[in-house]
Amino acid sequence: MAINKVYNSCAEAISDIPDGSTIMFGGWGPAGDPENLIRALVEKGTKDIIAIANDPGNDRDGIVYSLYPLVKTRRIKKFIGSYHAWNQEFLKQYKAGELEFEVCPQGILAERIRAGGAGLYGFYTDVGAETSLALGKETKVINGRTCVLELPLKADYALIKAHVADRWGNLRYRFTAQNFNPVMATAAKIVIAEVESIVGVGSIDPNDVHTPGIYVDRIVKGEYYAKRV
């Protein structure tokens, strides 16, 4: 067994991410949030990030999740996502023109990432076709409906979070922690999975694997999970 994807720390797992990288971040609130990798990225100081995620996170009720620490430290220059999650720091930077926001309907965001990961060059949809989000997009009438062409999304890195990984990178999630994680695992050059435990190859039943290890490049056990929600 020559291949070893397991890293000793989140800091080590993200140590080569340069400034200006396009990075996908899985997670929906605290569910499936790669929070230890994000903390390590803040400490490393990577900046000018083009971030792709459902939302930029928040610190509401004292619970910090998702991209909030990166927004707060002004490391994101462009955000591609579905809404602002009432992140006041994000809204402040957006209104001041310091942060670019490409708005994408949530399901279309997922499908654009899927297209990026599945070798597709785009797809047509009527979602948002009657709004200003359609401006500048190619249109086509299909079955009597005006549709817009949506283009694929890819990234240099994807930071994702699962419950368990085996040492080859087969992943299993709990409850709503899947969200964007499995699809993002398919669409980045380097996929880094943070997990709560790492088990031996063969310990996860093949029928229970959500993300096959083929997509995963690096595995790391998250250092700290707050007892919060």
Place this chain on the structure above:
Amino acid sequence: MQKGSKRPLTEDEMARRVAKEVKDGDCINLGAGIPFPVVNHIPRDIWTMVHIEHGILGVGGMAQGLMRDRDCMGLGRRPIFTVPGASCFSSIEAFTMLRGGHIDISVLGAFEVSEKGDLANWLLPGECPIVGGAMDIVGHVKRLIIMMTHVTKKGEPKILKKCSLPVTAYGVVNLLVTDLAVIEVTPEGLLLREVASGYTAEEIQALTEPQLKISPELKEIEL
């Protein structure tokens, strides 16, 4: 609700009224904000599954105490619990259910609705857009119910001849449940079916821009 007392419905009462629209076997998607509490009022003697857009079918309600699990999140990033028969999946699967027309009812909030069922719920002038999953849902779900206050905080109608705000999608709303009335969007226009306790059809009309048709079976909202 005391019979005859004149007052608008509370948000919880609106949720109770919306829950009465759910039929045995329905899968129902609930949006963030005032729609989500509908989950607490769905009759227990029928089979239904509540769907949320980030990957769960079979939401039971808000989790309390030791049941709060960081991996089991609902809307507003607050923990939920599941019902027997629930399933969890990715965002891809969650939106396949919505866009693919597999979900029977979706309940969303809105800024404005027009007499043709046009919906405006994503962009206020000068504000950062709020899209989320709504654009994927409207126009694809089998039945769209909008839950909102009947008028703005300034008392101006939110049910208009034509939306003044940027539209999310045209002709997609099927039913409106407000704090004052239940109004169905029909090909012939808006049909006033129910009014809040103590209100008359004329009073509802005065707070609604387009002409309402009055249902011959007009009644007070029953909870």
